[in-house]
Amino acid sequence: MLELDPATIDTSGRVGLFFPEKAEAYSVLIARDGQRTPITVRRNGSRAKVPWTLVAGLHRHAGCALAGLSVRALVVDGDEDELKSVQAGENLERRDLSPLERSMFVAAVADAAKARLRKLHDGKSQQQIAAEIGASERSVKMTERSNEGAEIRSVTVTERMGKVQFTPVEKADAEAEGADEALRSTYRWSDATAAACGMGVESLKRSLRIFRIIVEPNRDLMDGFKNHPVASNASALLAICAKGNVPANVRAVLEWLIANPAATTADEALVALELMPSRGGTGAPATGDTKFLNGLQSNLQRLSLNGQRRAAEVIAQSITPSALVAVRDAISARIAAIDSEQSKGEKA
Incomplete structure (x- = not known):
């Protein structure tokens, strides 16, 4: 265990969002009760401007800095992908993660698993790996069915990734299927383990949709959006993702919500921007065809x-x-x- 000056730790590459109010709360608690949980850091090379890089514990680090105290730290080793996985794994255990934060940490774990899989197979792409080792049909192969439930055809992630036209939602879902296989192959996860960690394939799909369609292309808006009521509602975020075929529309929705902090639903932004029809307000209840159409x-x-x-x-x-x-x-x-x-x- 080390006692470090917060100023000697680089926090610029940390995954996740920063909430100043959380850092201030940590500052008060640490000043009063001491730092109970150490942060994790890695040692930088001799040419680095500062000797340490933060792996996990951004708000504890900031709390110590605000309180004018040294920060207790554990040193960890590993490459960039492994350390991001450590950071993400630590944060995914928290119960207070917002859907935005969760999407960022899930993406980091998925990316690390895919990178590890490539290393295990001499840098080959996931499609090449799947072709060579016959990736698990249980987790990779999906079945398209008719309205009556009869099987139409089976399609693999590799086939899906070969599509020329690919919507953002389809791309995120295909990535989730591939990440699920990577996690199973590299970490030998079972269905029960994945579900217990909140990293089952359906959870991966939700988080990767939010990350790839909302967070990643609009990082410059996240500080303004992260405290909005809609940002804490996964269903509302997924409704915004459904407009991801036009990235400019997603950005417009986020900008509208930031400009209207009193809004409580994504629908308000979608209606205001004419991306969906109004469902009606305080008028008389819909009847006849209107009722059925609604x-x-x-x-x-x-x-x-x-x-x-x-x-x-x-x-x-x-x-x-x-x-x-x-x-x-x-x-x-x-x-x-x-x-x-x-x-x-x-x-x-």
Whole structure:
């Protein structure tokens, strides 16, 4: 155990978000009761500006600095990926993680597992590794089913990653499937172990959607967004992720929420930006066709991406033939609008 000057520790590369109020709370507690849990650090090379780099314990480090005290530290060894995994693993044990923070730590663990898998297989890509060792069908192979539940075909993550057109949600989900296999291959995790750590494949999908679509492309907005009510609501964040086909739309939603701190739902931003229709306010209850349309819209928005794809066939078969042309025209207009928005986003 070492006693270090906080100023001798580099904190710039630390994964996660910084909450000043949490550091201030630690400062008061440490000044009164002492530092009960040490931080972890690694030793830097001789040419580094400061001798130590923080691995885990950002808020404890900041609390000691604010209190004018030395910080108790344990020294750990390992490469960059291993140390990020240590940091992420320590934080994932906490119960007070926000969905944003959790997504960052889950991404770090997943990245570290994939890096370790590459090292074990001489730097080959995950697709190459899967092809060579026949990756676990149980965790990698997924089955597409018809509306009646009959199997249509099986598709592997490797096949999915080979797609030319890939939505951000699909990309995050495919990455989650690959990360799940990497964790099982490198750490020999069982289903029960993964679930106990909150790192089962469905949890990976949720966290990697939030990280890849919201956090990673918009890091400059995270300090302004992290304390917003919507930032603590995983369902609201996933609703924003559903607009990830146009990254500019996701950014616009975040900027709107930052500018409107009193908003409590993602829907408020989506309606204000005309990314979804209003569900009505204080007027009279909807009746007739309006009532059923509102219900249809609400149920469709609750479906997963695969669920919406299956719903497309149900809708196509259920619509009266004389109304099919109207459905086709509405879908064509929507696709044209999305293509236009994507073009604008790319130019921006």
